[in-house]
Amino acid sequence: MRCPFCGNVDTQVKDSRPAEDNVAIRRRRFCPACGGRFTTYERVQLRDLVVVKSSGRREDFDRTKLERSIRIAMQKRPIDPERIDQMISGIVRRLESMGDTDVPSKVIGEIVMETLARIDTVSYVRFASVYKNFQAADDFDKFVSELRPGLGEE
Numbered sequence: 001m002r003c004p005f006c007g008n009v010d011t012q013v014k015d016s017r018p019a020e021d022n023v024a025i026r027r028r029r030f031c032p033a034c035g036g037r038f039t040t041y042e043r044v045q046l047r048d049l050v051v052v053k054s055s056g057r058r059e060d061f062d063r064t065k066l067e068r069s070i071r072i073a074m075q076k077r078p079i080d081p082e083r084i085d086q087m088i089s090g091i092v093r094r095l096e097s098m099g100d101t102d103v104p105s106k107v108i109g110e111i112v113m114e115t116l117a118r119i120d121t122v123s124y125v126r127f128a129s130v131y132k133n134f135q136a137a138d139d140f141d142k143f144v145s146e147l148r149p150g151l152g153e154e
Contacts, residue, residue: 021082
C-alpha cells in the first residue's frame with residue numbers, strides 16, 4: 001500500500017482488526033521511509049456498480065460520495081459513528097445484491113431515504129431537502145406535514 005505522505009510503496013501493517021460489524025478489515029499501517037502512520041479499510045466488493053444519472057450519464061459508483069452525503073445529513077446528530085458505517089455498508093450490500101450492475105441514481109436516493117427515515121427523522125429531512133431539491137420553506141413544510149399525517153386536520 002502506497003504511503004499517502006511520501007509515496008513509498010513499502011509500508012508495513014502494524015495492526016488488523018474487524019470493523020463495521022465484521023464487513024471490513026481496519027488496518028493500521030506504518031511507513032518506514034517517513035515514519036507516517038495511516039489507516040486503511042478492506043471491504044468485499046461483489047461487483048462494480050455503475051450509477052445511471054437521470055440525465056442518462058453514467059459514472060462508476062463511489063462509496064465515499066455516498067458516505068459523504070449521508071454524513072452531511074447526519075452531522076451533529078446523536079448517532080454513533082459505528083452505526084453510520086453499518087448503515088452505509090448495508091446500503092452498499094443492498095445495491096450490490098440487486099443483481100444488476102447498472103443502478104439508477106433514483107434507486108440509490110430512495111434506498112438512502114428509506115434507511116435514514118428508520119434511523120433519524122432530522123437526517124431524513126435534511127437528505128430529502130437536497131435529494132428532492134427543495135427550493136423554498138413551503139417545500140419543507142409540505143414534506144414534514146406528509147411525515148405527520150393527521151396533525152393538521154382539526
